[in-house]
Amino acid sequence: MAVYTEIADAELEAFLTRYDLGAILALKGIAEGVENSNYLLQTQAGFFILTLYEKRVDSRDLPFFLSLLEHLASRDINCPQPVRTKAGEALGTLAGRPAAIVTFLEGLSAKLPNVAQCGALGAALAKLHAAGADFTLSRQNALALQAWPSLYQLAEARAGEVRPGLAASLAEELQFLGRNWPDHLPKGVIHADLFPDNVLFLGERVSGLIDFYFACTDMLAYDLAISMNAWCFAPDFSYDLAKGQALFKAYEKIRPLNRDEIAALPILARGASLRFALTRLVDWLNVPKGALVHPKDPLEYLAKLEFHRKVTSAEELGVKG
Amino acid sequence: MAVYTEIADAELEAFLTRYDLGAILALKGIAEGVENSNYLLQTQAGFFILTLYEKRVDSRDLPFFLSLLEHLASRDINCPQPVRTKAGEALGTLAGRPAAIVTFLEGLSAKLPNVAQCGALGAALAKLHAAGADFTLSRQNALALQAWPSLYQLAEARAGEVRPGLAASLAEELQFLGRNWPDHLPKGVIHADLFPDNVLFLGERVSGLIDFYFACTDMLAYDLAISMNAWCFAPDFSYDLAKGQALFKAYEKIRPLNRDEIAALPILARGASLRFALTRLVDWLNVPKGALVHPKDPLEYLAKLEFHRKVTSAEELGVKG
Numbered sequence: 001m002a003v004y005t006e007i008a009d010a011e012l013e014a015f016l017t018r019y020d021l022g023a024i025l026a027l028k029g030i031a032e033g034v035e036n037s038n039y040l041l042q043t044q045a046g047f048f049i050l051t052l053y054e055k056r057v058d059s060r061d062l063p064f065f066l067s068l069l070e071h072l073a074s075r076d077i078n079c080p081q082p083v084r085t086k087a088g089e090a091l092g093t094l095a096g097r098p099a100a101i102v103t104f105l106e107g108l109s110a111k112l113p114n115v116a117q118c119g120a121l122g123a124a125l126a127k128l129h130a131a132g133a134d135f136t137l138s139r140q141n142a143l144a145l146q147a148w149p150s151l152y153q154l155a156e157a158r159a160g161e162v163r164p165g166l167a168a169s170l171a172e173e174l175q176f177l178g179r180n181w182p183d184h185l186p187k188g189v190i191h192a193d194l195f196p197d198n199v200l201f202l203g204e205r206v207s208g209l210i211d212f213y214f215a216c217t218d219m220l221a222y223d224l225a226i227s228m229n230a231w232c233f234a235p236d237f238s239y240d241l242a243k244g245q246a247l248f249k250a251y252e253k254i255r256p257l258n259r260d261e262i263a264a265l266p267i268l269a270r271g272a273s274l275r276f277a278l279t280r281l282v283d284w285l286n287v288p289k290g291a292l293v294h295p296k297d298p299l300e301y302l303a304k305l306e307f308h309r310k311v312t313s314a315e316e317l318g319v320k321g
Numbered sequence: 322m323a324v325y326t327e328i329a330d331a332e333l334e335a336f337l338t339r340y341d342l343g344a345i346l347a348l349k350g351i352a353e354g355v356e357n358s359n360y361l362l363q364t365q366a367g368f369f370i371l372t373l374y375e376k377r378v379d380s381r382d383l384p385f386f387l388s389l390l391e392h393l394a395s396r397d398i399n400c401p402q403p404v405r406t407k408a409g410e411a412l413g414t415l416a417g418r419p420a421a422i423v424t425f426l427e428g429l430s431a432k433l434p435n436v437a438q439c440g441a442l443g444a445a446l447a448k449l450h451a452a453g454a455d456f457t458l459s460r461q462n463a464l465a466l467q468a469w470p471s472l473y474q475l476a477e478a479r480a481g482e483v484r485p486g487l488a489a490s491l492a493e494e495l496q497f498l499g500r501n502w503p504d505h506l507p508k509g510v511i512h513a514d515l516f517p518d519n520v521l522f523l524g525e526r527v528s529g530l531i532d533f534y535f536a537c538t539d540m541l542a543y544d545l546a547i548s549m550n551a552w553c554f555a556p557d558f559s560y561d562l563a564k565g566q567a568l569f570k571a572y573e574k575i576r577p578l579n580r581d582e583i584a585a586l587p588i589l590a591r592g593a594s595l596r597f598a599l600t601r602l603v604d605w606l607n608v609p610k611g612a613l614v615h616p617k618d619p620l621e622y623l624a625k626l627e628f629h630r631k632v633t634s635a636e637e638l639g640v641k642g
Contacts, residue, residue, distance in 0.1 A: 009432050025427040025523065028361060031350035040349060040361055042427065049367075106346040106363065111330050202346065 005052045007095045015094045018085040019101065032197075035212050037097075040104070047104040049080060052097040057213055059098045064139045065212050066090045066100060068189065070133075075131035078208045080105060099237050107200025107207030116204045118243040120314045122250030123195060124206040125227055129255055141192065141216040143275055147166055147263040148174055151278040158285045162298055170274070173305065177271050180220070181234040182264040182319050190223035191220030196232040221261040224251060225268035228317065229276070229304050237303035244318025257319070265314040273308055277301035325487040325533045326373045328416045336415045339406040340422065342366040355519075356534055369424040372400060372420040378534055380419045385460045386533050387411045387421060389453075396452035399529045401426060428521025428528035437525045439552050439564040446515060446548055450541045450576055453510030462513065462537040464596055466502050469495055472599040481605045482576075483619055486567065491595070494626065498574070503540070503585040511544035512536055516539050516551040534629030542582040545572060546589035549638065550597070550625050558624035565639025578640070586635040594629055598622035 007027075013020045016024055022044025025105040030049075037052040053059060066082045072091075073081050080102035082090035092099050110117050143151075152170055159167040191198070200208040206225075224247075232243040249259075280298040311317060328348075337345055350371075353359045358373040372381060387403045392413075396404050401423035403411035408521025414422050431438050464472075475490055480488040510517070514535040521529040545568075555562040572578075578586075601619040632638060 006432060009429070022524075024429065024519075026425075027429050029352035030361065031352070040351065104347075108330070108333075108348050111327060200347075202344075256428065 005054070005095045005097060007039075007052075011095065014042070014100070015092060018060055018087070018089075018092060019043075019083060020086055020102070021048070021083070033213070035213055038215040041101065048083060048101050050099065050101050051096075051102055051193075052094055052099045054097065058142075061213075061321040062091055062098055062100070063136050064258075065215060067137055068212060068215055071101070071135045072128070072131050077128055077131045078206075079212065080208075080210055092119060098277075105208035105210065106198055107202050109197050109199060110201055111196070112198050112235065112244070113231050113292045114204075115242050115246045117201060118199070119246035119250040120206045120229055121199055121227060121252055122196070123253075124199065124209060125191070125224060126251040126254035126261060128194075128209065129188055129223070135189050138217040139215070141190075141218040143192070143214070143279065144216075144218060145177065147272065148177070148274060148282065149277055149283055150209040154296065155285055161279060162281060162284065163302065166281065168303070173274055173309075176185060176269070177261060177274065180267055181271065182267065185221055185261050185264060186258070187217060188220050189215060190218045190226075191221060192223060193227060194223065194227045200253065219268070220255075221257060222263060222268050222272065224257075225265060226275075229269060229272050229301070232318070233304060233307075234256070238298060238305055238309070239317070241316075241318050243298070246318075248317070248319045251321075261312045262319055264313045266308060269308045269311070269317065270305060273301050275303035277305055293321060326375070326416045326418060327358075327550060328373075332416060336420070337364070339410075339413060339575050340364075340404060341407055342369070342422070345536070353532070354609050360423065370422070370423050370425055371402060371415075371420065372423065373415060373420045374534075375418065378419075379463075382460060382534075383412055383419055383421070385458050386536060388458055389456060389533060389536055390423070392456045398452045399426065399527075400533065401529075401531055404414070419620055426521055426529035427532060428518060428523050431517050432519050433556065434564070435525075436563050436567045438522060440567035440571040441525055441527045441547060442515070442520055442552055443523070443568040445520065445530060446512070446545060447572040449512060449515075449530065449576035450509055450544070456510050460536070460537040462511075464513070464535070464600065465537075465539060466482045466498065466592065468500070469599055471519075472603055475607055476599065476602045480602060481606065484604060484623065487623070487640055491599070494591070494595055494630075498588070498595065500602060500617040501588055502592060503581070503588065506540040506542055506582050506585060507579070508538060509541050510536060511539045511541060511547075513539065513544060513547060514549045515544065534598055540582075540589070541576075542578060542585060543589050543593065545569075545599075546586060546593040550590060550593050550622070553639070554625060554628075558621060558628070560628055560638070562637075562639050567639075567640070569640045573641075583640055586638060586640060587632045589630060590629045590632070590638065591626060594622050594626035598626055 012087050024043050026042035028040045030038050030040050035056045036054050039050040041048045041050040051061060069079050069082055069131055082102040084090050092102055152174055156167045192211060198211040199206060228244060228247055232240050232247060234240050280296050280301060284298050345364050347363035349361045351359050351361050357375050362369045362371040363559045371413040374380060390403055393400050404422040405411050411421055414500050473495055477488050512533060519532040522525060549565060552566060553561050555561050580607055598619055601617050601622060605619050
């Protein structure tokens with residue numbers, strides 16, 4: 001659920017005169033992205049997305065995100081393209097926030113992806129990793145292993161409200177991951193948040209990837225673990241092996257995993273589970289009364305973590321060894 | 322802030338096959354309307370609004386609303402038009418709720434309407450009243466005088482949390498309005514919620530009126546009082562006489578008020594203030610923890626009520642006697 005910053009009429013008009021988009025015809029706040037305010041913007045030139053970057057996005061990262069979108073498009077990845085002003089700028093200021101206009105992509109996100117869509121996602125993710133290989137900017141993953149202890153500390157005292165004994169169990173997992181986290185796997189640009197919300201389909205064809213505001217430089221196989229967690233579990237949080245198989249098979253057709261990546265997948269999946277369990281837990285425990293933002297239930301990712309703790313090989317996740 | 326009902330992919334597709342709109346290309350939840358779930362829908366035929374009617378709208382009222390939109394369009398009022406299915410139906414069922422597709426209107430709502438926009442609104446409201454004159458369906462105003470005591474009872478016990486002594490002051494106002502409410506003024510179809518959110522502008526020209534889900538049969542001058550309250554106060558809740566004058570002057574150019582309507586305006590304005598103060602108060606006191614819907618502050622309409630209590634003639638509101 002997105003937030004919506006109010007934009008004063010005159011300020012919006014002034015902002016748009018910097019662009020070559022003609023007169024504004026419509027502006028509607030849309031429920032897209034959780035970190036920023038997003039609006040559907042119609043001008044005489046067509047439909048666009050106007051994004052106001054809220055405080056959780058570090059404005060120093062915006063050039064990385066916007067350049068990445070342009071780089072990926074030049075490598076035939078269909079993702080939103082920044083619209084530049086007459087002066088050539090991709091980034092401006094609106095309502096006191098950094099703001100950008102990007103192209104509007106057709107397509108619908110799958111509420112509950114089917115096996116074919118998991119396969120299509122696997123292929124799209126591999127193409128994304130291949131397309132990012134020669135991107136020259138880099139950005140540290142702000143939510144990588146090193147960040148998890150401080151997230152844990154934010155949640156520790158009240159974690160028991162969500163489930164008795166949760167703090168101790170998370171502390172144990174943190175220790176385990178700290179000792180066993182891989183550090184020698186192929187790295188590159190990862191999306192880091194390629195959930196079903198962020199993948200647009202027309203039928204079973206991927207028509208676009210969106211919301212690159214967690215993109216960073218990290219292990220490619222970790223990105224795969226994040227998406228596997230988001231796409232291949234049933235609504236009851238049981239693992240759907242057929243979906244996992246479709247995802248990995250399609251991914252490996254374009255970018256085969258090496259032996260180390262395959263061996264590391266179970267632990268990467270534990271880390272990917274913990275990362276989302278921790279951020280959701282912190283959000284869940286800190287939701288202000290009357291907030292517009294409805295936090296996601298941390299129990300989903302705690303259940304996925306429990307599953308992955310029992311996994312002993314990548315084969316159980318659907319990877320052909 | 323709108324609510325968003327999740328729509329299963331297959332169900333949405335099945336719903337759309339009933340229409341002659343081609344394949345679906347995009348669907349985005351939008352922040353429009355407070356009672357229903359609204360989505361921007363793109364199909365091969367263009368852009369539309371898909372509305373799922375949530376529980377606060379009585380489904381028996383939907384034929385009234387949808388017929389009204391068609392009637393008004395036939396009288397040159399620019400408002401959303403129901404798209405009928407191949408079988409000629411304006412209303413269907415989606416995600417267990419009544420659902421309709423209406424046309425997408427260009428235009429932007431004014432965040433803080435200026436004097437010229439208040440004038441344009443006055444003219445649009447008068448045209449709306451004239452266009453509704455030969456509409457044959459009727460619908461009782463579910464939030465009229467008769468409904469206020471039960472709203473008051475829902476808020477009475479906890480009204481003091483909002484302002485000490487509020488319950489007694491509201492009870493007194495209810496009594497006064499019950500004794501003095503006019504019952505002989507011209508009636509017709511009123512919008513009953515024509516706030517700035519619901520009026521689209523292109524520049525200073527009204528390009529469309531939207532969100533007719535409070536429309537009903539009631540006193541035309543009461544509709545004017547509702548809009549005056551919503552359009553002609555400054556952000557500090559002081560009355561802006563220039564805006565009031567512009568509103569009434571433009572309205573009367575198209576539909577002159579009779580002497581009784583003018584004399585009744587101050588009391589209609591008190592009633593219009595109380596009606597929104599009460600519904601906002603009830604919502605404010607009953608917001609569930611973690612709710613997606615952010616209730617509007619009841620203090621705004623309590624301040625407007627205080628202002629109108631001191632008004633002794635319509636001239637003070639900007640009506641030429």
